[in-house]
Amino acid sequence: MPAELTPAQVEAVAALANLELDSQEVDLFARQLGEILAYVDQLHEVDTTGIPPTAYVAGSGPLDRNDVVAPSFEVAEVLANAPDADTSRLEGGFFRVPRVIG
């Protein structure tokens, strides 16, 4: 693994993450992510043949609950945090985003 990512690699990852980085951030992250990846590369000295991955460490088992209808939040309360919402419409309202089609 090279100690530095290329600006193009950083920009490709930023696009996947929906992050808009300025050119200074691209340069900084190219160096810093390269250093961090070089450091974590030490994991490759560990033999993990046949070792199962651990995704999380559960308790006595996931807590299932019955699939029943229960009260949730009021639409107006939820929309109150929206940067832009239309509360005048059917069913209490909507989140509003820039035009998507056409």
Added chain:
Amino acid sequence: MIAAETLVDIRDAVRSGTRSAVEVCRTALDRIAAVNPSLNAFNTVTPERALERAAAIDARRDDLRDRPLLGVPVALKDNLCTKGVRTTASSRVLDQFIPPYDATVVRRLEDAGAVIVAKTNCDEFAMGSSNENSAYGPALNPWATDRTPGGSSGGSAAAVAAAAVPLALGSDTGGSIRQPAAMCGIVGLKPTYGRVSRYGLIAFASSLDQIGPLTRTARDAAIALGAIGGADPADATSASEPIADFGAALTGDIRGVRIGMSEQLLDGVDAAVAAAFHAALDVLKGRGAVVVNVELPHAKYAIPVYYLVATAEASSNLARYDGVRYGVRPAGIADLRSLYSATREAGFGAEVKRRIMLGTYVLSAGYYDAYYLKAQQVRTLILRDYQQAFEHVDAVAMPTSPTPPFKIGERVSDPLQMYLTDVFTVSANLAGLPALSLPCGFTADQLPLGFQLTARRFDEAMLLRIGDAYERDTTWWTRLPPIASR
């Protein structure tokens, strides 16, 4: 100098009627106002709400007298949702966020008689080890205000250390309760994964995050855990293991308790930290505990595993900040895609972006097996190391942090150096184990030091029993920084 007042002292005073909940609440609010200009430990203070609640408790004191946290003022890390009270996670993107619901721990604290007085400063989305990643500036250490209180729950630790409140909640993904507790000279408990419901905790890394108390004593931590722990239908990962009477475990008797330690792990640790750690083990031996050597051969891989797993999970969890349902949306955006990226560019700080980038990279096609899957496999080996150790010992001891509190600004330009701060704390999260940090001394220039105990899953009672026994033979926990007498 004022006395180090514990949660138990305050609760018992309210129970007996020596002090009213309103008096206690006013004192906490006055203390917050006195120390906050120096410490920047609080993002939001809620005096009206708190005094109203305290008055309601006083009006019903006879009915409520058995509540375990009666009249106790509590501060909450600002990544715990409070209905109607701004909750920011110290991020610009949530600067205006007012949750429509309470976290389960908030409801449980209030059911137990507590009075929530403030939301505390922290690293943005709990990502950091020094509180320097907060959008509102760093919280500062009450023992030396040119130094970090630790992170990410730095404000919670500073609040308790400065005697503003006897109890604060934090969250711990890789040490974020224990490390600031150690750096501020107080007690911090990370419960077993699943012990405390995460409903209403703003997610960072969901397989690692756990909420827990920061207090002055192990007994106070035991009472707080009893109040907030237990299964919750709103969190499918919360465990149905019964909540023990943690207070009953605090017998002072640790004769024959087996405590493991690994001398090898102390390589490179600050000399004052190592000396205080060995002195703490001597205190435990003096009370009859048996200290033995344990091998944790994969412990040295904990940091690389942690920073792969945690960032991968974070990159997924933080995808929700898109400027649609909540958050601060930049003005004048014409298309949806730009709305997402402009919101995230303006809303996130540098460390959050760095972690999202790293997490996205290690999950991306071509790198998943080499990084993310590999890290999960080594996570299994770390877990097995502890399982093997716990066949021979009841707890494993190590320092909480490899250094005393460091200076603000000292490590900000080198993220990797900052990550190494968490070398002793991340394993407990990776293995889902409970861990307790206890104050165990000071450096020559009066900076607090701590050590940590880790136990079997759901055996917080063992940790608290050892911690309480240790406190009976030490006075570190009674010490207050000069700012506490202001």
